[in-house]
Amino acid sequence: MRTAQPDKRTRLIETATKLAYGRGFRETSLADIAEAARVPVGNVYYYFKTKEELAEAVVERRLDEFRAARAEWDRLGSPKERLLAFVGSVHANREQLARGGCPVGGLCSELHKEGGALAKKSATLFTEPIGWLQKQFRAAGHDKDSRELAMHLFSSFQGMAAVAHGANDPKVVVMEVRRLKNWINTL
Amino acid sequence: MRTAQPDKRTRLIETATKLAYGRGFRETSLADIAEAARVPVGNVYYYFKTKEELAEAVVERRLDEFRAARAEWDRLGSPKERLLAFVGSVHANREQLARGGCPVGGLCSELHKEGGALAKKSATLFTEPIGWLQKQFRAAGHDKDSRELAMHLFSSFQGMAAVAHGANDPKVVVMEVRRLKNWINTL
DNA sequence: GTCTATACCGAGATAGAC
DNA sequence: GTCTATCTCGGTATAGAC
Structure with missing residues (x-):
């Protein structure tokens, strides 16, 4: 599905990259990332099995x-x-x-x-x-x-x-x- | 010195310094520090009001x-x-x-x-x-x-x-x- | 595929017995 | 002063409705 915005996976990675840059990756919670990327928290796990997998994407x-x-x-x-x-x-x-x-x-x-x-x-x-x-x-x-x-x-x-x-x-x-x-x- | 047993305070700082060097300060829990320094967890708060205060000591x-x-x-x-x-x-x-x-x-x-x-x-x-x-x-x-x-x-x-x-x-x-x-x- | 509700755990911090 | 037991909160991760 392609909308005007980048897809959710991309948005999550970009947001995580940005937030982790300011505070450190470990200090940045998935809740913060999900909220800033306008993606429901639980949904993160559809795109990334674990937080570590998100780190790899970053x-x-x-x-x-x-x-x-x-x-x-x-x-x-x-x-x-x-x-x-x-x-x-x-x-x-x-x-x-x-x-x-x-x-x-x-x-x-x-x-x-x-x-x-x-x-x-x-x-x-x-x-x-x-x-x-x-x-x-x-x-x-x-x-x-x-x-x-x-x-x-x-x-x-x-x-x-x-x-x-x-x-x-x-x-x-x-x-x-x-x-x-x-x-x-x-x- | 503010305690009857200055050794413990010093031990806590030294241990925290060492552990934080390997893993990062935030990633090092007070439980880990206390255990490695052979000080009961709850007792840490007699020497440092907060974890942040321990960071200052480090x-x-x-x-x-x-x-x-x-x-x-x-x-x-x-x-x-x-x-x-x-x-x-x-x-x-x-x-x-x-x-x-x-x-x-x-x-x-x-x-x-x-x-x-x-x-x-x-x-x-x-x-x-x-x-x-x-x-x-x-x-x-x-x-x-x-x-x-x-x-x-x-x-x-x-x-x-x-x-x-x-x-x-x-x-x-x-x-x-x-x-x-x-x-x-x-x- | 998407989202809500929630389980579960470990963290920092506190209360109070001794 | 010292230690045990415990509270509370926020984090990751999961279950399951839609």
Whole structure:
């Protein structure tokens, strides 16, 4: 059934993603999610057997968001431009990062502690972007140290998000982004 | 000390700190803490009016841990040595960082989302170390950009901890620490 | 397929005996 | 001061009408 609104399953995932970003997934109750998505509570279980299954869908959704951005970046002419676009998007989202931290970082850290299948799945929130970054560095001619470079870039990103959030100050993102852009340009 | 048996209060805080590090504070029940600390559940409320008050004590304890380390570093002869000692301790704890993330980073991020007084208090987990780092950079002759340098160092630390934890790989710490040591030495 | 009502459990917190 | 027993509430999850 297709209405003007996205279907209920999609609405639940989107709402859960949004609410979990602000409060953490565990702290967000199914009742809250269902209400905000305008779906009766009991009905959630028609779409997801357990809350954990909903968590997996949230991870999947974050991955999709990254993939959509990646698809845009991949259209750019050179690996260096693609790396700069990645860094630029971090800068563009600095206010959000300061308010709620990194959307994938927080989720990854939280679900990692749950253990089990969820821990493994959530790790792809990091490994997939890092893999893409590594590919760009390799394409830019850095064969031997592509992994180190990718890790450094992603680690810097996670760090600035954590500090911007914890100290409630988006300025650290501005400073670090400037540093990273210089660094990329001189590679 | 407000009790006839200070050991229990301390035991509760230490146990809560340890358990919260592994699973997150919110996910750790008072029952679990009390049992592990060998204190009857109901008795917890003699030492802490609410769970939130216990959280504050945990933050205080993490701050004390940092202050103890800082006291050692402050004995070193030069600011540069002190900065290198800070970075060295990160390297020494890399296995732990990969297993459970940064003890202050995770706590800060989690409590920040709770809002209220706890959010403010937890921010000092970041601001106090950053302040100390800034002081070292200033003492090393970097008057104008001491804040930027301190933020960069702390942000790098948070980033490597997040990635080491999320991707389950302590190697990123080794790589980043090497980079930071070179950076400090050429300042 | 969709929704209401509810079971069930574990959490934080309290009362009060000793 | 210390501990046991218990209350209450909110959470996940289920049963079953429609």
